[in-house]
Amino acid sequence: MYQNYQIRIVFLLAIFSVLIISCSPQQEETRQPPNIIYIMSDDHAYQAISAYGYGLNETPNIDRLANEGAIFTRACVTNSICAPSRAVMLTGKHSFVNGKVDNVQPFNWDQPNFPKLLQAAGYQTAMIGKIHLDGSPQGFDYSMVLRGQGNYYNPEFMVNGSGKWERIEGYCTDIITDSLLNWLQHKRDPNKPFCALYHQKAPHRNWKPAQEYLTLFDDKTFEPPSNYFDDYKNRGTAAKEQEMKVDGHAQWGHDFKMIVDPNGDSTGFMNQLKRFNQEQLDDWLAAYTPKNEAMKAQKLSEKEVALWKFNRYIKDYLRCIQSVDDGVGELLDYLDKSGLAENTIIVYTSDQGFYLGEHGWFDKRFMYEESFKTPLLVRYPKEIKPNTKIAKLVQNLDFAPTFLDYAGVEIPEEMQGESFRKLVSGETDEWRDAVYYTYYEYPSVHMVKRHYGVATERYKLMHFYYDIDEWEMYDLEKDPTEMHNIYDDPAYADVQEMMHEKLTELRKYYGDSDEMDQKYLKEYLDVMEQRRQAREARQ
Incomplete structure (x- = not known):
């Protein structure tokens, strides 16, 4: 009987030990909601x-x-x-x-x-x-x-x-x-x-x-993407009429960091440097002045200028990421x-x-x-x-x-x-199996037209509207860089029908509609008109 009592005590102590361990700070921590x-x-x-x-x-x-x-x-x-x-x-x-x-x-x-x-x-x-x-x-x-x-x-x-x-x-x-x-x-x-x-x-x-990265990549020349010189054939109006080309819309001062452009004109970029303290300004000018002067001295061709612009853009971009x-x-x-x-x-x-x-x-x-x-x-x-x-x-x-x-x-x-x-x-x-997309800010900076669309893992369908009415569709498996619009291609008739069905389904599911688009268009145009009038009043 005494032996049975000992066994019972040992058994209870074991259970008690398990309970203590389960309530330990380490275990309690695992129950805490995760930090984010x-x-x-x-x-x-x-x-x-x-x-x-x-x-x-x-x-x-x-x-x-x-x-x-x-x-x-x-x-x-x-x-x-x-x-x-x-x-x-x-x-x-x-x-x-x-x-x-x-x-x-x-x-x-x-x-x-x-x-x-x-x-x-x-x-x-x-x-x-x-x-x-x-x-x-x-x-x-x-x-x-x-x-x-x-x-x-x-x-x-x-x-x-x-x-x-x-x-x-x-x-x-x-x-x-x-x-x-x-x-x-x-x-x-x-x-x-x-x-x-x-x-x-x-x-x-x-x-x-940052100051420590002003010369990072100076010893490297980057090759642009294969479609850097895209001519926008086989695409619609929206791709052709945007205003976001590295060679064409980016600015000598604001984007390419030139105080005086290759034509000898002031760019106004020096105004941005006024917020720098003296040490920052000295480091900046020491890094960019020789590079800018070297570019202007080379008398580059149009294509070479376009490639220089790409390199100035991508290097500054990647330096910021560092x-x-x-x-x-x-x-x-x-x-x-x-x-x-x-x-x-x-x-x-x-x-x-x-x-x-x-x-x-x-x-x-x-x-x-x-x-x-x-x-x-x-x-x-x-x-x-x-x-x-x-x-x-x-x-x-x-x-x-x-x-x-x-x-x-x-x-x-x-x-x-x-x-x-x-x-x-x-x-x-x-x-x-599909996602829905919208974009509204037009007419505005970069002039990317209003559009909405649907994407699956393989296909994408987009509708550009407001001042145009155009559709684009892409097969991302065969055309991952989206260079060929296949909308109305007979070979993709079934896919096109399927994508339109998905688009209709998702617009309904999420609560979007043409009426909603028009509502936000009117509000946007009203705000832009108010801003225009305010600018005129100030002048």
Whole structure:
């Protein structure tokens, strides 16, 4: 009997030990909701991330997210322009639903967004960097946002909607990174899960590199894309009438950094350099003056000038990205050293893609691949296996519901995106077979015509409207650079019918219509007319 009593005591002690272990701090930590860091750069083309394999540059720190997590190869946006893309990301709703269809319309911060919902669930939230949405940010315990587009050198920031803009000396990319790290280390409550939106201005136009990278790539000549000298045959009016050609629309001063152009005329670029401090200005002039003078002395042919312009553009663009990658590296090092890496979801993406000379262009806006697709890399060690590759059509519409899913927060019915949590973890491969796209900002800068469209994994159908009525369709498997419009090609009659059916289905599903297009067109034209009248009154 005594022996049975001993056995019973040993058994109870074992159970008690298991209970103690299960309630240990280490186990308690695993039950904590994950932290979320959402890194978004502005206009960062997927072609300029070395993990995507284009060979333009090296981004070892961003690549770590692909090597240690997942890389998405067909991630895309719903509206390829800055402010509307950010509104979609926050709200999980298409532009025509959240109301921010272009860079002109106001954004309604009063509507639900995922940071507000995370706040209500106990998260501490921060927004640091560029948001480019008018009004005071809602949903953040701490915000430090750039003024408008922001300046690369000595930019102004507003903290917590104070209404006061403070100039901070230094390079914008570095300031944003340092401010994020300062918030993580000193300003957040370590007892709460956090969500930080870490938003870089770079590499947005007009691509002013940091002092340490002013001469990076000086010893290299880049070959332009094969369609850099595109003549736009087999395409419609929209591709021909845009105003975003590297050789033709980019400016000697603003874009190519010449104080005096090859014709001997002042470009006005010196006015931009007035905000530099003396050290910054000295370094800038020391780097660019010899390069500019050497170009002018060569007396280049028209084609050689076009190639020089491409190289000046791509080098400055990639130089800006080098600082962004440095910042990602500093963040990853901090997460490793602080023990936060395991329970932190890190996303790296851009507000849209960008043209790096494809079709001869810079900028974005079109539904063609380079601006429609966007980089997306996600690391979360607890659920995502290293070197995961996802080829499904994930959109920026899906970020809000995905973050809420990870946090265990109910996803509002009004959000139109889908959580890709189970997709990226490998629990399922079921996903949408088509995505919907809209673009509204015309007539405006770069003159990209209004259009909407639908894309599947292989095909794309677009309708350009307002001052034209034209359709374009592409077979991305046979024509990945979208050089041949196959709309009305008899060989694709069945595909064309299928794509029209998908377009009709998605417009109905998401709540878009021709009437909606006309509504936003009228509002846009009214605002532009008001601005024109205001300019005339000032004059």
